[in-house]
Amino acid sequence: MFSWRHWTDYPSTVRGLQSIFQEQEMTETVHDTEGHGYLATFIGKNGRFLILRVHSHGLVTLDLQCCEGDNIAQVDNLLNALEKKMKSLLHGNIRRVKRLPALTRGAAVDRYWPTADGRLVEYDIDRVLYDEDSAYQNIKILHSQQFGNILILNGDVNLADSDLPYTQAIMGGGKENYAGKEVLILGGGDGGILAEAVKLKPKMITMVEISFNVYIDQMVIDGCRTHMRKTCGTVLDNLKGDCYQVLVEDCVPVLRKYVEEGKTFDYVINDLTAVPISTAPEEDSTWEFLRLILDLSIKVLRPTGKYFTQGNCANLTEALTLYEEQLGRLSCPVDFSKEVVCVPSYMELYPCNSYRALLMSEGSLVLP
Template sequence: MAVEHYTLDFKLCAPADHSATVRGLQSIFQEQEMTETVHDTEGHGYLATFIGKNGRFAILRVHSHGLVTFDLQCCEGDDITQVDNLLNALEKKLKALLHGNVQRVKRLPALQRGAEVDRYWPTADGRLVEYDIDEVVYDKDSAYQNIKILHSQQFGNILILNGDVNLAESDLPYTQAIMGSGRECYAGKEVLILGGGDGGILCEAVKLKPKMITMVEIDQLVIDGCRKHMRKTCGNVLDNLKGDCYEVLVEDCVPVLKKFVEEGRTFDYVINDLTAVPISTAPEEESTWEFLRLILDLSIKVLRSSGKYFTQGNCVNLTEALGEYEELLGKLSCKVDFSKEVVCVPSYLELWVFYTIWKK
């Protein structure tokens, strides 16, 4: 059973008289039949916990620096009307008690903890987002990662790998951006896709009449899940691992890239859609940056002189990480140049950077 966590904050212009404030609130807690326990804060304001009917648990804190916080935990299924009445009464009473000293009042929607369907996923820059997820449609642990596909009312099904939002059925802008945003001619070209187990890039690239697409995805269970539950993204291209103009290799891309280098095989386009956290069986994978450098070096070696390498970067707010990546581009075995584009990816709820890289 989930717990609903409610919060009510009063930011004050100056520290409050906690004794008078608490006395003014006691009647509300008595009406709710909540038992108070006061805790010693060693002079740092006032702290009390309250236990009431139906397992309700509350924390009231009057901070000495000028903040009043109230946290209320209720079990799922508790009487919402009673909970609202308690919060409304507290908010009204505190406004009256702290009249003239209130800078801001903030009451957040209830946070659900321990629910069967997890709705909370962080953005790349560490902000917590609550999605409108109402169903878990796929949940598997492969040899490499946890794979979830969750249904969102806004974004359709969302692929989440090891807790990282990868792609939703709404996210065609991501796929278009990582393929060059319509500026490239794929007709008659040879394309290499690294990762891309959701099938989105493969589906869009097939429509552009390339000569041949080779896709290298390490995790069969990602393909299986997306084939069934992400069809708005992948269409029917994952129904078979081979088609008229494509082949999907279920392998680690590092040894495959090395093999292509040895064979002298080259491509017009290399599209890197690997997960943000490296997944590889290669012993060279000592860190994220070393892995990125390895993939870049190998990819540039299999890229034709007139070819282009496309990859996602990161959230625009992560300027330090983006800067490090761009520094890395200057340390490759082959000199390269690059351009970048910022795109809003719907389900990411943030702006995302995409890179186009080519040989100098």
């Protein structure tokens, strides 16, 4: 990618590059841009394919595609020759040159996953450990040299072995006393929250593992039990332990039953879904779901109870503001605060611990 300060005579620039393409035995095809600069494609030996685009505002892009097994040294030599020629043709008027690393398309192991705010990240993933489709979603567990095993649901990075900071944050950042308390976990199918909470000697933990909106299903538990043991330890080996039980049920009817029975908890930890990034029509159901879960969760909190949940990428300030507005629509008044942590495998800051809220003498709400 080249950018220069002033418009130049791009036909002469293109002619200057053609000698290099001829040396590489690349065949040129010029495409009609309807007056918007210049566009040509070049096909060469070994399946090489190059796109040359000259934009009228002073940007030149070169996209070179190669097949697996091509001589990388020859490819680098071609790019070096093109860069050197461009600098010569433009007589030092180039403002910036940027060469991007190669993208590997169609590889057996997919290394590219987006952040919550739409930036593409290349992970150092070297193998696939688990790749299954449940009735609700695609479930992948991939191995990263840097982050360990990573759980990915429907293309969304959920949690890696490296992400204890996320788990600690959504549990209150080490500031809470869980000893002898009753805890309700919504979601958390990777077992990370459950494993950490069990260590804190609670009276009882109930984890509800599925909802009508976001599915953390039995196949997630099965995959994590085998491949995410650094995260979940042994807690998923059985769905019931001395101080916990895992219910693979729709969390909404379970919450409604608890409300009707008057059952309450000291802590509710919501790990079901992140804050939606927009209010587009397709997101309406998610917002309604979040409001419903919030409202039901508040109703099962004890007077001194606390509620924890995740937010979304710290860059999505508008979405986080919209979420905070939902707090004013709950069945009782709330106040809150928030805290941002760095989740290693997300490669971004994430509000994951504390929108700490006081429910007027009824309890407190913590929403990351």
